[in-house]
Amino acid sequence: MSEQTRPPKLGRVATYAGQSLEVLRGMILDGTLAPAERINEVHLSQALGISRGPLREAIQRLASEGLVEAVPHRGVYVRSFSARELSDLYELRVALETHAVRLAARYAPQQRIDELGSMLDETESSMGSASGAYPEDPDFHARLARLAANPPLVEALTDVGRKIRLARARSAHQPRRARTALDEHREILAALVARDGEGAAAKLEAHLTSSLNNALAVLRAAEPD
Amino acid sequence: MSEQTRPPKLGRVATYAGQSLEVLRGMILDGTLAPAERINEVHLSQALGISRGPLREAIQRLASEGLVEAVPHRGVYVRSFSARELSDLYELRVALETHAVRLAARYAPQQRIDELGSMLDETESSMGSASGAYPEDPDFHARLARLAANPPLVEALTDVGRKIRLARARSAHQPRRARTALDEHREILAALVARDGEGAAAKLEAHLTSSLNNALAVLRAAEPD
DNA sequence: CTACTGACAACTGTCAACAGTTTGGCGTAG
DNA sequence: CTACGCCAAACTGTTGACAGTTGTCAGTAG
Incomplete structure (x- = not known):
């Protein structure tokens, strides 16, 4: 009661x-x-x-x-997505997230950036052990977006992120790529710490592009129409 | 299954x-x-x-x-929006729309761009007469977005556009700014015709910034608290 | 054997009533 | 006069039933 x-x-x-x-x-x-x-x-x-x-x-x-x-x-x-739609979604995500990281490089408080770093450490330490090793751990990108301190931007990225997650539902966890992704995340963060917005944006775009290519490869392997 | x-x-x-x-x-x-x-x-x-x-x-x-x-x-x-939220929305819109116009400059077929031009002509000719003179006529920006040929991007811009329209609901039609907006639209289109993506993006950002400033001014005039 | 027709079954769209929560007012105590 | 608590009105959340549509399948004509 x-x-x-x-x-x-x-x-x-x-x-x-x-x-x-x-x-x-x-x-x-x-x-x-x-x-x-x-x-x-x-x-x-x-x-x-x-x-x-x-x-x-x-x-x-x-x-x-x-x-x-x-x-x-x-x-x-x-909803189901074609390869073309997945590409479109990633392209949109690149535009949004690079903008977010540029804002973050300019305005984000040092403390929030440091928190991102320790989060990556935690991810790495818990990576060898459990099955919870996501290649694209959503936390990093979500937290990165929040650093831009622009709620509508975060919301838009959340929407796109959900669709992407659904679009690549078939491509399950790939522990090999998880390690690569972690390294790329560290590079992005390093540029962010240096307040190098353009550099961070470039690293981020490369990271997302390779993520897209990975997803496309898995997609085509699953149904090579 | x-x-x-x-x-x-x-x-x-x-x-x-x-x-x-x-x-x-x-x-x-x-x-x-x-x-x-x-x-x-x-x-x-x-x-x-x-x-x-x-x-x-x-x-x-x-x-x-x-x-x-x-x-x-x-x-x-x-929903009601603060001045800060309105600014955030515009910032997001700038990121999305400049990206769209860069894509359009690269990939949009000539014919579609020309259609935009004739649409502006129609707008101008029907401007002196009726009360349907919008300072931010949504058609131009919506059509511009569609030139990017990226449906999720168009959808995201539609969402942001609606919120902005609600946020600046108080700032009604301002025929004086309508003429300015039309000129700025023409500049953007000119850069687009020249396939100058960066130039178009710059013009677009300037256009949206002045639009935001106009909206903020009206907003503060209405409730100066 | 194929193409059409008509009825049946399954499912979605809509409604009106029921149930639980919030809100504002009234009265009472301090 | 103010603060607290109770009570009723108003409103939202939920339900089960009803209505209209769609898709299927047997049956029949060609």
Whole structure:
């Protein structure tokens, strides 16, 4: 009874629609709901233990985020991306992230940059051990974006990042590339520490380009149409 | 694992939720629903002649677009922007649009560029007459963005453009600036015709900066707190 | 065997009612 | 007069049922 007697903390979502949104997004991004798969509202609502109302609200938001495509009277489908669309997304991401890193080089406080460094150390130390070795660990790029201190920019990058993550859902963890990515992250950070915005942007673009090429290679290997 | 069907590609069939989305967006952008105003679901659904279900779905999408802020159990509010947020939005827009124009300078077919020119001619000829003289006519920038041939980029710019339009809802049409804007548009287009991506980007940035300054001035004049 | 027709099943879109939370007002105590 | 607490009105969140559409499949004509 007294478990939810907390005053309204901002950001806490105590609503089925809000929870469903996050659960669904997770199911799409981790592949539980595969690309091009049709979503059955009745089945899914029963699986989630809720009614169709809140579920539909969550789906609408996913549609607005571009993770799902809703065709009136015909159902909603998990979005699938072509190689061309993946390239477009990466190109957009490059534009956004290089801009972010230029801003960060100019305005970010030293402390925030240092935090990024220690985060990379942690990533490296926990890399040999567990299976949690992501080639593109989203944390680094997300934190990098936040250094630009421009919320709309961060939001735009979050959106693009989600679509990219879905687009390359097939290309699973590649521990070999993880080491390379970490090195490239360090180079970017080094330029950032030196307040060299252009250098950081160049390193970042190279990093993202090789990431795209890696994703494209995996994509074409999976379905060489 | 799961059965995969192809997403139907057909056009849009009318649905209350979809119609409400567009109507609501219009009401927000033209000021019928003022910034910081609370939206009453019952009242609004009756005004639209529909039930709360489809209306709520539309609202969810508006929330995802950032035009509206939904606080669980407390209602949804039309989003209002501070001067700082407006600046952030413009900064993001500059990054996106300059990137778009660089792409356009490299890849856009001549014909599409020429179409932009004739569009400007039409704008000019219809400027002296009617009241439809927008200082920032969205068409030019939207069409410019499309020349980049990168759909996610266009989408991102659309999102930012909507927020900006809402943020500067108070600064109404200013016919004096309309003429200036048209001239600046022509300069951008001239650089584009010359395939001078950097030049076009520079002109564009200057244009957007003066647009921001104009908006900020109007904003501070309206509420100098 | 193929092409069309009509009915059935499945699913999405919409609605009205129910339930839980927030908000503002009133009264009472200090 | 102010502060606190209770209560009712208003509103949002959720549900289950109903309605309209789409896709499928048997049955029939060519």
